Amino acid sequence: MKKIIIITIGLISILFASSCDDELAQTNPNALTTEQFWKTESDAQAGVNAIYAMFYKDGLWARWIYFRLDLTSDEGYSVSPWTELADWTRFNYVNYNFWEGQVVTWRDTYKAIFRCNQVLANVPNIAFQNEDDKKKILAQAKFLRALHYYYAAVLWEDIPIVLTPSTPSDLPAQKNVTEVWAQVEKDLNEAFADLPPSWGADQTGRPDKGAAKAFLAKVYMQQRKWAEAKTALEYLITGPGARYSLVSNYRDNFTDVSENNSESVFEIQFGDNRLGGTDESQSAAVSSNRAQFFAPRSIGWSDGQARLWLVNAFKQEPNKAGTLDIRLRWTLYYPELLADFGDKTYGKNWEWGNEAWFRKGSRDYYRNNEDYYSQVNYRLIRYADILLRYAEVLNETGNTADAYQYVDMVRARVNLNTLAVAHPEIGNDHDKFLERLKMERALELAGESVRWEDLKRWGDLNSQASVDKIALRDPDFNNFVVGKHHRLPIPQVEDENNPNLNQHPEY
Template identity: 30%
Template sequence: MAANDFYKTPSDAVTAVNSIYFLLNAGSNAVQTPYNTLFNTGMNFMGDDENPGPGATNPDVRSQSVLGHASTGLRVLQIWQQHYSGIKKANIAIEKIPGIDFGANTKLRERLIGEAKFLRALYYFNLVRLYGGVPLILKDLSTLEEAHSKPRRNTVQEVYAQIEKDLIEASTVLDPIAGGADAGRATAGAAKALLAKVYLTQRKWENAILKANEVITGPYGYNLVQNYAEVFLPIYKNGPEHIFSAQFKSVSQGQGNNQAPRSVLTGVPGIVGSYADQVVFYSVPDATKPGGVDKFFSVYKLYSKKDKRRDVTFVTKFKSPTNGNWYGRLNDPAIPGDSVPFFNKYWDPANVSNLAESGANVPIIRFSEVLLILAEAENELNGPTGIAYTNINKVRRRAGLDDLTEGLSQHQFRDSLYLERRLEFVFEYQRWFDLIRERDAAGNGILESSLHKVGKTNASAKHYLFPIPQQEIDLNPNLEQNPGWL
């Protein structure tokens, strides 16, 4: 159905905006969307926390995990296409909804346009971080003439300017909170939180501080939940820490979180797991291990034993719902207790026998991140002030950790904050974006050194950006390839 034939009633407008959200989390074993396994197979696997496990047999995915991907790679193309599909739906909604008669309910019309702008901003934010400058398409390319246009890549600055514009405009019309049937929709608080992250990414420290403070002190009711496990358990979804998440629903037309079974050991009676996701194991010196080397170091061992996040983020064994026995696997029988840690954040206790129906949401931005955004921006602008310490310590205390050591230098605080982000957001599709954003004391990026440390020694400067998909260049020769890619 043509857009002009569809956009007639307020109900049509709601349905159209719902379809923009659909590109965040729709998926199945055959189709992946960004927050339903695509970011994991197309991005997480390249990092220093996660590798494809034995159940991830796709050669394209396994090649990408060791940075052997190319511009013709399937995941490189899918991430691009999925995001532009969402942008196309947002553009149509933004263009068509103003012409619909909402009667006296003009507030709903403005809110729906605001939701579309928020989602368009999120899609472009992902694209510009992954690919650099991309074509900035802001209207419905539905006519024959427009459909055959060959847009050039906009600059990174131009893309970010539009992202900021969309989020600022969205924040003025979206509801402060969304509950009941509207739970999970974009809100004014979500727009400001994402804008704070956009500013942080661009190193606009003052603006990041301003927006983070507006979220923290605003009328949104956000707070840290005391029990870290409640952030992820489906029965607590959309609680006070959840600013914006990709929504999943159990036993409802395939709307479950397909990431959940990929993190489970195969062969456990009563649980269908593929063990497609595995931590990155790498070697570090350790005098307590045979040969003076721990061959099975991973992000799991970066947690202190009293960090409450570790045993929520990971499990080391599974209980069969069929026979009640526990199943796990040792990496090396000669090293007692060195069990494989399995990612656990999308486990759904109500759907153990069919985890593909997991109702666990995927957090896109939550309140703990806003606290860390404020701490990071404050440190970068003014050094490790009391404000910076206060906000990072809120996150640490919830994890059961002591306050961060006083008297750190700016660089020491930065490193501590980077580690805090890593441990707080494991398996939430944040790590790759952090690797390409974060910098050392000299202002150099940390991507290459971080990947070299875990054995991915071919990591180079070109990996700060994905290649532009060759299939898109074939369709549009005006698209220039990123440096270093063929």
């Protein structure tokens, strides 16, 4: 049974009270002040739980961040009638203050970081009966701060680093992305030291040592620190943290039926037990809106969909039985789904035309529409991703021959031949192996919010020639300007209000 980590309204009042100007702050007799709070172990626990609540906000994993990570990549796109929303998935950035396109994600990212900083500043002063319990709370805050800075660096790159609780008068300085990566590394390494190897069943959803190492591998790989990434990944594959395994049923990674399974390294806990908004009230939802916005027409809002090249990619290689890769069935909706797999999902609605839609996380296994309250957990990192990453770092460190076995583990689950049998032309050639690995990651991880960071890491956004290749499968990249669109513009309102923050020069 999954544990939904929730918060109390009392703590939220404290978090926001500390960020008000003295002249504007009004005394609320029912709300504790910062000075009255942060006294007990339960205060500390409530404080760290409030950080998890940020996963349920509009700018982050409840809704809009998927538009930046999935639809901006070559896997997805938007033809939403909301033109400005669609434009922000095809590099037509006109209004840098577009709320849904980026400003709300910036706001909620720094809101989450603020909550982390509150814990890290105040919890050390609280007396605990067991000092290890205090260390675990501080380690969670460091992990979550690193997580939010990681995605901010992927999206904007050069951003302010804020490590103490903010005040309205603060004007934090902008830092180069290399400094952001360094802070993420520091937080994760310190978090790893004090996180447990695993949590009890009643604490499911909190990061453990394996999650910290997995995110360390991600940040090292984005910097092409291959040796460091290799060491981090080995903790999960052959080291003390080698307790993960691929589940036999691929789709078990994308429903609420088999969550927090052996393949899960870190996943966001969603639930449909509260049907409120995304505000700070006690009835605020702890759900995901992704399925509602990415569902096919008449099932949801249909603002985001998948590129058809993914369907064709799945069909390039039959499995050992001579049939289609089963991952296609559970990754995408597409016109031939019924013919290919006998899948009658949504019946006659296949009159949508020659279009594809993301299926992972949909609830078609028990209902015929979506809403704002999906309870399906979102797997930020699963073991299949770890195995493919390890293959990548082995290839990058001159061990191409050793890398095959880790790709083969992922392929074996869906009854595909080994990579050497299916693609003997690769041999021990680094470049050919990498090109094939790019496809292996797309087939295994499509629609799981990793493709944008993959494209950046591989350098595929750094030259016109490579961008032109991407544009052949995703026409939106015809709008992509090399040296500009690899990162988002800084929200204009932030640039105007903070003299220590400068808009990226290419904008």
